[in-house]
Structure formats: C-alpha cells, structure tokens
Amino acid sequence: MALKECDDVQLRREQALTACCMAAAAEADPQLQPARRAAMLMDCLSVLRAAHPAADAAQLGMGEFRRALRCPLAPLLPTPSESGDRFGELCLLDGDGLARDALQDLYREHLVPQAALERHWPWARVRAEQEERRLYEVLRRLEPQEYRRARALLAESPAGPVRVLRRAWDQLWMRFDFFEAISDWPWCHLDGWWYPCPKCRWPMRVVRRGAEVEVRCEAHRPRGVHYRVGLEPPAAGTAPFLVGTGRQSDPVVGLPASSEHLALSRPVWRYGVLPTLLEIELRNQLQGLAYVQVEMWPGELRPDEYDLKITITLPGRRPKHLRVDAKAWESVEGLARALLEREPKPYPLIILLPDHQGHEVEFLKARLAGRRITVTTLTRLVMRIKKTSGGAR
Known part of the structure; x- marks a missing residue:
C-alpha cells in the first residue's frame, strides 16, 4: 500500500x-x-x-x-x-x-x-477540537526558533500551490501535515478557480444567490473583504474578474482549484492562522513606541499559555508586564466555555478579540468573572498601551 x-x-x-x-x-x-x-x-x-x-x-x-x-x-x-x-x-x-x-x-x-x-x-466540534489540539501538540514539540518560524508561516503561507508551500515551509513541511487539497473544497470554487483573501491568504467562500455571486472571506467580511463577479466574461483559461465591494477589498487573482493547490484545514485556519494575524497586527501597531517592548510567541512556554508578552518600562518605575492571548472564535459563548474548562493561570491574562467583536467584550467579561482575565479588542488595547506609555515613538 x-x-x-x-x-x-x-x-x-x-x-x-x-x-x-x-x-x-x-x-x-x-x-x-x-x-x-x-x-x-x-x-x-x-x-x-x-x-x-x-x-x-x-x-x-x-x-x-x-x-x-x-x-x-x-x-x-x-x-x-x-x-x-x-x-x-x-x-x-x-x-x-x-x-x-x-x-x-x-x-x-x-x-x-x-x-x-x-x-x-457533536462530531463537528470534536473534530475541530482534535485538529486544534493536534496543532498545539506539533507546535509544542518544536524548538523555540522553529516554533516562532511555524507561527509566522501560519500567517504568511496558509494556502497556495504545493511547490510554493514546500519551499516556504522547508524543513517544517514534513512535520506540519495540516494541508488539504483545495479541489476537495467545492464551497470556494468559482468556475474552477479559488481566490485567496487579501488579509489572511486563505480561500474565500463563494456564495450564490440566484444570478448573483458573492466572494467573501468569512473572517474578514466585517472589515470589508467581499467581492462580486465582474460583468465582463473572462478570457479562455483565465479566472473570472472580481470587483471589490468592501472598503478593504484589495485586488485578488484567481488560482486553479486543483489538487496541486493546498490550504491549511479549517480548524487550523480558525484557531491558528487568524489569532496569529491578530498578534502580528498588534505587534506592528506597537512597534517603535517608547518604553514598550513586545516579545512574540515565547517559545519556551507551552503554545497555549499566551502569545505575546508586552513590557512597559517607564523611567524610574518598575516594568509592567502584559500577557496577551489572541482569540478569533466565531462563538464567544464557545470561547467562554473553553476558557472556563482550563486551569486558571497563575498570572493576569488579557484575552484579545478582533475589533468587530467589540460588542461581545462585556458578555465575555461577565462569563469569566472571578478569573484573573481582562477582555479587550485590538484597538482598545493599543489605545490603552499608548496612554500608559505616553505614546511617544
């Protein structure tokens, strides 16, 4: 065999x-x-x-x-x-x-x-949990340098032609077996093509409503990543042209929906790629701030401890440490249950949500009452840190 x-x-x-x-x-x-x-x-x-x-x-x-x-x-x-x-x-x-x-x-x-x-x-939740835990098991076995490289690759190379992915993942390729053939995912096919989201680079969903066709990223649609199919028929052998209909609908190019194009499994995208992008965006917004140091993905820790350690050291004062765990769950109720099932951490923890889930912050706070957990969004946390540090660069 x-x-x-x-x-x-x-x-x-x-x-x-x-x-x-x-x-x-x-x-x-x-x-x-x-x-x-x-x-x-x-x-x-x-x-x-x-x-x-x-x-x-x-x-x-x-x-x-x-x-x-x-x-x-x-x-x-x-x-x-x-x-x-x-x-x-x-x-x-x-x-x-x-x-x-x-x-x-x-x-x-x-x-x-x-x-x-x-x-x-239900089976769907068990399967997603298995994939998420399997991802953490793989990450946990990596050396600190490999771990940080793998986390970066989740954001940089979650989908694409297999030859390109192999080159990008290099020595980690054989240890990171979470890729699936895009040809097996009919939900993202448009006339034999698929389109990577300009934000997360993962396949966007194709939604048909009668004669209308919308192509959108499930995670980044709230930020304006959605398209319609152009009226002009595509030339033979080329992908249909997409017209952006949202404020962040950058131009995208269709790729063949073949077995030679792979993407990370949905659970890895949801619980690995999306939080990693959130972490990178937070780091980028804090970069260059005076008195602020950001450590990404402390490799010596368990991967499910926290994702960023932010240290604010004001002149003449003791350093202040913020430990941040980014989350990109669709269900905040499901996230609350998962966090409550964990052993409480021996340190204060910040749960970071995407900005479009800002209206759910208070609900999650109430569900986690009694834990040493603060819940906030990306923009709110950046504003808080800038205020604490004086905002100077």
Whole structure:
C-alpha cells in the first residue's frame, strides 16, 4: 500500500474510532434524553459510513451499529494500515451496557477533552477540537526558533500551490501535515478557480444567490473583504474578474482549484492562522513606541499559555508586564466555555478579540468573572498601551 494511501486509511480509522467512543459514551449515559441520544448516534453513524468504502457503508445500519458497540470494534473500523493496531480488539461497553475505563483513556490519547465525553459534543466540534489540539501538540514539540518560524508561516503561507508551500515551509513541511487539497473544497470554487483573501491568504467562500455571486472571506467580511463577479466574461483559461465591494477589498487573482493547490484545514485556519494575524497586527501597531517592548510567541512556554508578552518600562518605575492571548472564535459563548474548562493561570491574562467583536467584550467579561482575565479588542488595547506609555515613538 502506498504511503499516502496508508495515511488516509489510518486517518479514517482514527476518525471512526473517535466516533465509536462518542457513540458508546451516549449509549452508556442513563441521564441523556432519548432524542439527544438518537441525534448523537446518527451523527456518529454518518462519520462511520464516510470512513468506509461505499459498499460497506451501505450495509451499516443503526441497529447493527448499536449492537456492535458491545463487541470488539473490528467490524466498525476501516481496514487497518500495514503496520496494524489493536483498535479492532477493543470493547467500549461491557455486557451491561456500561462504559469501560478504556473509553476515557482513548479520548485523552486522541486529543479529545473530557468535557466532550461528558457533555456529548457533536462530531463537528470534536473534530475541530482534535485538529486544534493536534496543532498545539506539533507546535509544542518544536524548538523555540522553529516554533516562532511555524507561527509566522501560519500567517504568511496558509494556502497556495504545493511547490510554493514546500519551499516556504522547508524543513517544517514534513512535520506540519495540516494541508488539504483545495479541489476537495467545492464551497470556494468559482468556475474552477479559488481566490485567496487579501488579509489572511486563505480561500474565500463563494456564495450564490440566484444570478448573483458573492466572494467573501468569512473572517474578514466585517472589515470589508467581499467581492462580486465582474460583468465582463473572462478570457479562455483565465479566472473570472472580481470587483471589490468592501472598503478593504484589495485586488485578488484567481488560482486553479486543483489538487496541486493546498490550504491549511479549517480548524487550523480558525484557531491558528487568524489569532496569529491578530498578534502580528498588534505587534506592528506597537512597534517603535517608547518604553514598550513586545516579545512574540515565547517559545519556551507551552503554545497555549499566551502569545505575546508586552513590557512597559517607564523611567524610574518598575516594568509592567502584559500577557496577551489572541482569540478569533466565531462563538464567544464557545470561547467562554473553553476558557472556563482550563486551569486558571497563575498570572493576569488579557484575552484579545478582533475589533468587530467589540460588542461581545462585556458578555465575555461577565462569563469569566472571578478569573484573573481582562477582555479587550485590538484597538482598545493599543489605545490603552499608548496612554500608559505616553505614546511617544
């Protein structure tokens, strides 16, 4: 079996295993409402069917699925890679339908938080959490210099032709396997082309409303990154021309939506690329301020501690340290839950949100009351630091 094929089978096998764990947790929870249990099982069954070849998936029904959870898992998992594993021998539920201890161990080992097991998260959230945690695991193993380089590359090279990406990521390429083929993402295709956002360089979404077509960046649309398709038909072999309709709609050029063009997975873009861009923008706005020193991505720390350390040293006064953790979550409620599930930090922490989420700052503050956490936006923090330092450059 070719290496790429092997990796694909192993990935599908691990996804199927996670889905089985989620289903077993739902089956074993006597407090779970029947309707919620049914929805969870259907969600997990859909993942299992997608992991198997079409012919095998068609034979997997809900009854067989529920019965199989009480037996060794081999029939529910795709064929293992040549190296093999022992997942097929596992039993997640005992004869009485109770969860075995191995269920919690598997969740931890496959980078799924305990809360997902207890609160029965949907598959989409579990998958996103796995990708985010896998990203942090990769970053955590890098040397400080490599770590800082990887963080910069998240912002500089999140998508593009594979040959260009390989050159940019260089020695980190084989260690950073979060790229996917843009040809598999129909949501960003416009007549066989895709368009990188001028702010984050990730594929923009194509939205069709009858005869109208809008191309926009989901994250930067509030800042005015959106387009319409030009009226003039494109020349043969060229991408449709986009006309900017927002205040920050800089000119963009279409690229072929082929398997030779890759982009970082959506969770890595959301939880890795977007916060990194926010951090870089903060650093750039503070650059050159008198008495202000900005340290980006302290590599000796765990990557999920904080992203920037800002030191303000006024003449004759003790240095003041600000630790900043940038966040770019779509759901501030989801962010609040995630922060509350963490162990409290032994130091004051600033949670930095994009400016367009300024109206949600008070909500997040209220949810985090009692923690040593300040919530603010990029512009507000820059203004605060300029006021504290005198604003001189």
